[in-house]
Ligand SMILES: [Zn+2]
């Protein structure tokens with residue numbers, strides 16, 4: 001591949017506990033689908049294989065995020081950009097945030 | 104000129120009162136210095152001639168902003184980018200904010 | 207509730223003079239506020255500052271729902287309660303403090319747990335609902351009830367060193383279920399009692415809830431609808447993000463929804479979320 | 494101030510249990526907080542929530558400076574004062590409320606206007622200073638005194654529907670004069686009394702001031718130094734911007750500064766800013 005994608009992704013609302021309490025990750029990823037296009041679905045698989053060390057069910061359900069997790073791409077709900085099909089580009093910022101209930 | 108600069112600038116902390124209480128201005132400016140480069144100094148002159156209708160002394164002092172006004176270019180203090188010499192580019196966001204004293 | 211329905215009394219003009227001086231708020235904003243009624247569900251970490259600022263600001267009627275009693279381990283964040291009220295009803299305690307700072311606001315005490323059996327009747331007395339509770343089933347129940355009754359909902363949450371805030375069911379915006387159609391697994395639902403919370407974090411979110419309720423009541427400014435504020439206290443970072451709009455498929459507020467008062471009253475929120483609506487004081491004492 | 498200098502008492506463990514449960518705060522954070530001393534200058538709109546949350550959180554010693562009395566037109570935002578205290582000292586009123594929510598914190602009352610003649614002595618008793626005042630000369634005076642004494646300063650301001658927050662003189666960061674070497678023209682210095690303020694706006698900023706003071710006192714998280722928070726209540730917009738660092742040319746904190754205690758005591762802040770340090774109660778009554 002001639003393209004390496006560098007992007008930030010952040011976890012909060014408790015999700016950082018799944019990633020050794022690290023909230024901000026700066027990652028470089030080589031897209032593997034051969035077309036040079038990298039979508040949210042690819043990022044989720046990458047995160048699942050490379051970062052989530054324990055209790056993956058706290059992060060994923062099936063091939064998407066578990067209920068109660070909001071996904072933001074450049075400060076915008078991924079429902080507005082195509083969910084799993086959202087195309088990611090260089091310098092995009094992806095945030096996974098677990099909704100809170102405390103008060 | 105072959106270049107028109109489109110940028111946002113915002114006024115707050117009371118400065119918006121000088122611009123008919125409008126806080127966010129989306130402006131298109133043609134640089135006039137003939138080199139296609141547009142700096143903060145040019146923006147200040149433009150604002151002074153085109154927007155500040157009354158009491159310019161509340162906004163400017165000499166050829167810069169009056170004491171007590173912070174200037175932010177893309178969320179960063181203009182002291183860090185060269186003050187009056189800061190080069191502006193398309194889509195830059197400039198904020199003029201008057202420091203508050205109330206409590 | 208005001209005895210001056212069309213004008214402000216001289217005492218009100220003096221008390222609220224700093225509001226009246228604001229060109230974008232002014233007499234009209236204060237008058238609308240004085241005619242509005244706001245219900246705060248939960249007199250805990252979020253409810254404490256929300257109630258204080260709503261009372262101080264001069265809303266007409268302010269309701270408080272809670273069934274809990276004040277405990278010493280609440281005091282680090284629930285600043286509306288004094289030590290003298292430990293062991294007594296949170297609603298009575300909060301109401302007493304609200305009255306002490308503004309005797310001109312009508313304070314209504316609802317000393318009971320919010321349930322599907324009483325929520326419709328309680329909500330019917332108020333224009334705006336503030337969710338200051340601490341658990342998932344309450345959040346679904348309050349949002350659903352707001353949809354059924356067509357009331358805007360100012361929703362805040364805080365846990366650990368983080369907080370979240372948004373306005374649901376306002377002016378065509380999404381409801382809680384539009385964002386979270388399926389409840390999270392119970393293992394993902396931490397409470398302050400389990401995971402802790404820095405006291406001032408719900409303080410900040412509760413103040414922001416009061417602000418949003420005041421903006422809606424006075425019809426001033428842009429409420430935080432379709433947007434969500436995410437607060438990270440440790441890093442001192444705040445981001446306001448754009449969230450989805452109302453979902454046409456939403457089971458409660460969507461186009462083909464048949465979720466009305468009758469369905470609400472029969473819905474089992476504890477079963478839906480697999481979480482109890484409240485930890486009973488008895489159970490707490492056994493821990 | 495704590496009678497348990499090396500450990501938390503059983504009562505403290507229960508009271509602050511939600512803090513102790515936080516992995517990033519925990520026993521060490523609470524112990525540091527309980528050994529710290531914080532001074533809040535101004536028991537008004539910003540000071541009210543800052544004092545409540547600092548008292549609730551369990552700082553060791555909490556000082557309050559103010560010379561003013563409680564007035565009815567303060568009550569829409571100064572939620573620490575009850576109607577019963579109208580006409581009485583703000584410091585006494587605020588101290589009574591702080592003690593009522595946490596009797597284990599040492600509350601110190603400084604019933605006087607802060608002046609160059611007493612500031613050095615008062616500041617010397619505290620680790621961290623919170624600027625909750627409402628005028629330009631006080632802000633310069635407090636910042637200069639913090640530089641002279643090497644104390645971090647948590648500075649908040651609110652007016653109309655906007656608020657600002659930053660931490661000065663912390664860990665090599667800038668002081669107030671690094672940002673504002675020249676005072677603004679007096680026509681640009683509006684006060685809440687002139688221009689009005691929505692009551693909950695200083696509430697939000699005051700809570701954020703308490704948070705920053707707690708973070709510094711407990712050595713937890715990244716304080717808002719070298720950054721400034723700008724809050725727009727109407728639009729529900731918050732931005733945190735990067736500001737300049739310490740200026741080597743700063744007349745007070747810069748490399749060649751000769752501004753020490755003696756210079757501080759002789760500096761005329763009212764003349765420098767052409768603004769009185771405080772509006773006397775007498776003058777207020779004549780208006
Ligand atoms: Zn919905």
Ligand SMILES: [Zn+2]
Nearest residue numbers: 668671743746
């Ligand atoms: Zn300096």
